[in-house]
């Protein structure tokens with residue numbers, strides 16, 4: 001009887017998904033509240049296939065699909081993307097002191113660092129010779145001791161040294177911080193950085209948008225309106241971005257759904273989000289660890305992936321960030337709506353500082369095996385989801 005009740009709860013939502021109807025706030029909360037994890041995963045997988053099939057049908061990829069023949073066409077929707085990338089950091093000095101953060105330092109702390117542009121570029125070039133990545137992903141603390149030229153100067157030197165590498169740099173929070181430091185608008189900062197070599201932006205700094213949660217976990221951070229204004233401006237300037245949600249701390253299901261729907265609304269307006277990355281909260285080395293907070297459960301991680309895929313019907317890709325989830329759970333997430341595992345991720349520091357235990361270097365061959373073992377098609381992509389190689 002309990003099983004029948006659970007199925008009844010999801011049945012109206014399944015009907016909406018099958019009909020291609022948009023889900024609303026109440027649907028989102030019902031999905032978050034369900035204990036029928038397998039039914040939820042099945043529904044999200046259906047939404048993923050619908051989403052990918054729609055985007056493939058709308059692109060010039062139709063011709064490529066015909067080239068691959070009937071078998072290839074039948075498997076459209078089974079692709080899992082990854083990128084060869086490296087995470088590098090300019091500075092971990094930060095003025096904000098978010099309570100969930102194990103990365104930030106004050107300038108006087110022993111392990112604080114603020115690299116010069118020469119130090120950063122030299123390291124990046126050496127790492128590129130070793131790993132041949134196509135993307136550098138860089139996020140930093142909000143360092144009050146540097147200026148906009150610190151960032152723009154680095155981008156110029158890096159672009160000159162590695163012209164073919166995509167530079168995915170700086171969260172919306174960092175861009176807002178730079179605008180405050182420099183006394184100029186978000187648009188002026190973004191134009192300066194874009195002209196210096198910025199190619200796209202990561203999605204960090206979103207945390208949870210609800211004022212109640214932000215006041216508890218990140219009281220020094222900018223208001224969500226500023227985060228949205230940066231992304232809105234970037235999209236209008238032709239800079240694509242990612243979006244995120246940090247979950248598994250003090251937020252409610254309703255606040256998660258509200259967060260996702262605000263992202264969907266922004267995407268309706270500007271369409272510049274390429275992917276959504278759910279970030280599970282890791283409490284180690286934060287004040288939350290001392291208060292007894294523990295890692296999110298696998299069931300909750302899968303639930304967030306699935307509900308995100310279902311609610312964010314206009315965001316092309318949902319990532320299962322393996323460095324955070326670990327490879328085994330990320331593999332399961334590929335059946336809960338995710339279609340991207342991020343990348344080879346050489347030198348990840350932020351989740352490592354907060355207790356993530358997955359290895360920090362994942363070779364292409366291992367990722368290919370990992371995707372294939374999940375019954376899916378590995379596709380190496382560039383940062384804008386152009387296909388580089390398919391297995």
Ligand code: SF4
Pocket residue numbers: 094095096097098101102103104140141142173
């Ligand atoms: S999350 Fe970002 S802004 Fe917050 S303390 Fe850490 S580095 Fe600073």
